[in-house]
Amino acid sequence: MATTCEGVVVTETTQAEISAEISASHAGYEARVAAGAVRLDAPFLDFPPYRSSLLRHPTKNPKLVDPETIELASPAFGHRDVAAAESDLTLQHAGEPLGERMSVTGRVLDGEGRPVRNQLVEIWQANSSGRYIHQRDQHPAPLDPNFTGAGRCLTDDDGNYRFVTIKPGAYPWKNHTNAWRPAHIHFSVFGTAFTQRIVTQMYFPGDPLFPLDPIYQSIPDAGARDRLIATYDHDLSSPEWSLGYRWDIVLTGSRATWFEPEGSGA
Numbered sequence: 001m002a003t004t005c006e007g008v009v010v011t012e013t014t015q016a017e018i019s020a021e022i023s024a025s026h027a028g029y030e031a032r033v034a035a036g037a038v039r040l041d042a043p044f045l046d047f048p049p050y051r052s053s054l055l056r057h058p059t060k061n062p063k064l065v066d067p068e069t070i071e072l073a074s075p076a077f078g079h080r081d082v083a084a085a086e087s088d089l090t091l092q093h094a095g096e097p098l099g100e101r102m103s104v105t106g107r108v109l110d111g112e113g114r115p116v117r118n119q120l121v122e123i124w125q126a127n128s129s130g131r132y133i134h135q136r137d138q139h140p141a142p143l144d145p146n147f148t149g150a151g152r153c154l155t156d157d158d159g160n161y162r163f164v165t166i167k168p169g170a171y172p173w174k175n176h177t178n179a180w181r182p183a184h185i186h187f188s189v190f191g192t193a194f195t196q197r198i199v200t201q202m203y204f205p206g207d208p209l210f211p212l213d214p215i216y217q218s219i220p221d222a223g224a225r226d227r228l229i230a231t232y233d234h235d236l237s238s239p240e241w242s243l244g245y246r247w248d249i250v251l252t253g254s255r256a257t258w259f260e261p262e263g264s265g266a
């Protein structure tokens with residue numbers, strides 16, 4: 001540990017130490033599975049390599065509330081509430097954002113593979129330099145005046161969503177020395193009420209930061225981690241225009257997409 005001139009305690013943990021902790025945790029998980037334990041689709045909520053998870057993971061069982069009461073004030077989304085242009089993050093300003101133009105599309109499905117229709121899907125992301133428009137993001141990468149990094153759409157009758165955006169850059173964070181998040185897009189699926197909202201992250205194939213990232217690695221099961229990685233689909237790429245990725249979101253069942261516990265995520 002060290003203390004900055006502002007009195008902030010910072011960690012000096014190295015990537016090698018974090019990577020060793022990840023390997024030890026996964027080896028323990030695989031040993032338990034080999035001994036008969038059930039495979040987990042969920043992440044470890046208190047995953048020591050992800051330092052802040054130790055302080056903010058839930059320590060008590062969820063408090064049950066009457067959903068009919070809490071959802072009285074909940075939103076209901078319709079096609080008049082979401083404009084088609086909100087799904088194109090490259091059209092929100094006077095000029096074109098910098099970076100690699102891309103589309104991402106997929107289906108929201110239930111555990112039986114049925115489409116989930118009329119779902120509000122929201123995304124937020126860093127710009128191509130790995131910078132968010134947020135006061136807490138002060139790392140020295142440029143903001144893009146032509147990119148806000150947020151969009152939304154509704155799924156169609158086949159459960160399809162589609163966004164046009166810019167591929168986000170990797171960005172540093174404070175978990176340990178030289179910690180970098182793999183490029184990712186945050187996704188939220190609202191269900192029909194605030195209390196049903198789920199949040200997750202989509203990653204890009206072949207990212208060299210996967211084995212080093214304690215958030216991605218907090219999911220102990222390799223299959224569950226893989227399901228967060230989009231597939232590059234050349235048929236979705238547009239000539240002279242953009243690259244295309246496909247990523248499905250599965251809400252329940254053995255192929256379910258991993259969802260973040262409330263209050264987490266970087």
Ligand SMILES: [Fe+2]
Nearest residue numbers: 126184186266
């Ligand atoms: Fe992020």
